Amino acid sequence: MPYPQTYRIVFFFLIASAVAAVSFAAETDTRNAAVMTITTEKAKEHVGVLADDTFEGRAAGSRGNRAAGIYIIERLKRFGVAGGGAKGGYYQSFATYNNILGQVEGSDPELKKQTVVIGAHYDHVGYGSPNNSYGPLGRIHNGADDNASGVAGLLAVAEALNQLPTKPRRSILFAFWDGEEGGLIGSKHWVEHPTIPLSQIPIVVNADMIGRLRNNNLLVYGTRTCRDLRWLVSQQNDVSNLVLDFNWDIKSDSDQYSFCTRDIPYLMMHTGQHGDYHRPSDDADKINNDGLRRITQLTFKVLVALCDAPRLDGFRHQARRESHIDQNALAQPLAPLPGRLGLAWDEKAAAQGAIIVASVTPDRAAAKGGLRSGDRLLKFAGREVGNAREFRASVLAAQSPTSVVIQRPGENAPRELSLVLPGQPVRLGVSWRADDAEPGAMIVNRVIPGSPADLAGIRLNDRIHRVGDKQFATTQEFQQAVAEVDGALVLEVESEGRVKTIEVPQLETAAADQPSETSRKAE
Numbered sequence: 001m002p003y004p005q006t007y008r009i010v011f012f013f014l015i016a017s018a019v020a021a022v023s024f025a026a027e028t029d030t031r032n033a034a035v036m037t038i039t040t041e042k043a044k045e046h047v048g049v050l051a052d053d054t055f056e057g058r059a060a061g062s063r064g065n066r067a068a069g070i071y072i073i074e075r076l077k078r079f080g081v082a083g084g085g086a087k088g089g090y091y092q093s094f095a096t097y098n099n100i101l102g103q104v105e106g107s108d109p110e111l112k113k114q115t116v117v118i119g120a121h122y123d124h125v126g127y128g129s130p131n132n133s134y135g136p137l138g139r140i141h142n143g144a145d146d147n148a149s150g151v152a153g154l155l156a157v158a159e160a161l162n163q164l165p166t167k168p169r170r171s172i173l174f175a176f177w178d179g180e181e182g183g184l185i186g187s188k189h190w191v192e193h194p195t196i197p198l199s200q201i202p203i204v205v206n207a208d209m210i211g212r213l214r215n216n217n218l219l220v221y222g223t224r225t226c227r228d229l230r231w232l233v234s235q236q237n238d239v240s241n242l243v244l245d246f247n248w249d250i251k252s253d254s255d256q257y258s259f260c261t262r263d264i265p266y267l268m269m270h271t272g273q274h275g276d277y278h279r280p281s282d283d284a285d286k287i288n289n290d291g292l293r294r295i296t297q298l299t300f301k302v303l304v305a306l307c308d309a310p311r312l313d314g315f316r317h318q319a320r321r322e323s324h325i326d327q328n329a330l331a332q333p334l335a336p337l338p339g340r341l342g343l344a345w346d347e348k349a350a351a352q353g354a355i356i357v358a359s360v361t362p363d364r365a366a367a368k369g370g371l372r373s374g375d376r377l378l379k380f381a382g383r384e385v386g387n388a389r390e391f392r393a394s395v396l397a398a399q400s401p402t403s404v405v406i407q408r409p410g411e412n413a414p415r416e417l418s419l420v421l422p423g424q425p426v427r428l429g430v431s432w433r434a435d436d437a438e439p440g441a442m443i444v445n446r447v448i449p450g451s452p453a454d455l456a457g458i459r460l461n462d463r464i465h466r467v468g469d470k471q472f473a474t475t476q477e478f479q480q481a482v483a484e485v486d487g488a489l490v491l492e493v494e495s496e497g498r499v500k501t502i503e504v505p506q507l508e509t510a511a512a513d514q515p516s517e518t519s520r521k522a523e
């Protein structure tokens with residue numbers, strides 16, 4: 001008997017879904033394998049070559065600079081990257097400069113019409129001059145970090161792309177800029193004489209000085225120039241596990257700025273300044289090669305994610321008006337909320353399992369309900385009073401009015417008091433603010449001590465992106481997603497560029513002993 005039409009549709013839908021899931025898993029596996037081809041040894045090899053004395057510091061227009069260009073082109077050819085210049089060549093030549101361009105065509109019939117540019121300048125300052133060196137002059141400035149490291153990263157990314165059986169959806173332009181040290185000359189020339197229409201470039205990625213990773217900290221610029229870039233970058237940080245310092249400042253200090261002036265969003269990776277900057281001592285032996293590997297792996301994953309994103313928003317113009325001052329203002333926490341009861345207890349007694357009132361605040365719930373110093377709390381809201389953390393959780397969870405059973409000094413029998421608590425019972429225990437640059441995130445700006453969020457490990461400036469499998473774009477949608485969950489909340493949270501899943505328990509099951517650093521606690 002033939003299946004009814006409805007069953008056939010459901011059957012084919014399930015088959016298609018299963019095939020798509022298998023295909024996605026296979027693609028993920030191949031991309032993870034490509035990431036693993038980016039090794040410390042390869043990063044070290046490229047930097048060692050480009051920062052060798054034979055290239056004489058790679059000053060723009062010099063023979064060493066031209067030799068470095070030949071090395072880059074040979075590697076691009078080896079990694080299957082076609083020329084991205086005129087007539088399929090690799091050079092964009094002008095005056096005494098040569099930008100080097102390589103092209104990888106995207107796999108999607110429509111999205112491949114867009115091209116993500118990934119760049120790094122390959123010139124340095126040669127033997128140095130009073131205009132570009134901090135001395136001593138007359139010696140080769142090899143520029144291992146500035147910017148052989150960025151070039152090495154791009155070459156490793158190109159090689160990893162060559163391992164993919166299916167290329168990313170958007171096309172990619174590898175750009176090795178010349179003349180950066182002279183004032184972004186190469187990238188400025190390219191945006192004035194683009195080999196690809198600027199309207200077809202959704203974003204630019206720049207790698208400049210990525211060879212001195214310290215304290216596991218990577219500076220990432222430009223995430224404010226396009227909405228949700230911070231989240232995209234953070235999601236790709238699972239393998240590298242770097243602490244990402246998202247800097248809001250827009251500076252004209254590297255080639256991404258040439259694109260920023262044309263309203264093209266950008267990302268720029270950077271490990272920070274150091275004492276060898278523009279000095280002969282910026283040599284290959286100072287490079288953190290393992291750090292360079294991890295940054296390059298992140299860059300590869302970010303590049304692929306940008307190429308595969310269903311859509312990328314255009315330039316976010318508010319970014320031009322934002323600075324570290326605004327960034328610091330966004331990170332400022334809200335003032336602590338007053339406790340619902342308004343009392344302090346003796347922490348030493350609490351450590352022995354007894355909550356004994358040390359003091360009460362006038363005109364607060366405890367004082368109005370008749371609690372006094374010296375009262376021992378036996379029950380609160382119908383539950384036995386245990387350790388301090390359990391008690392604090394009970395206070396936060398309680399409906400109002402509620403009751404407390406106490407043993408008062410000098411009295412034989414316990415007494416029961418009624419309490420009217422301010423505010424509503426706590427479900428999560430955080431306050432948050434929204435941010436136009438991250439519409440899919442709620443930024444935590446207050447965590448209530450003893451709340452479910454506090455117990456689960458949520459901290460100030462964490463960014464909550466999902467509640468279970470639900471995403472949200474507004475405060476109201478976030479509140480609704482939290483309210484609809486019956487039981488533990490499973491949150492996807494980003495903190496300093498690391499994404500983690502946090503299970504937030506209900507208050508009734510959240511309690512746990514924790515040592516105190518003070519002798520008295522307020523609630």
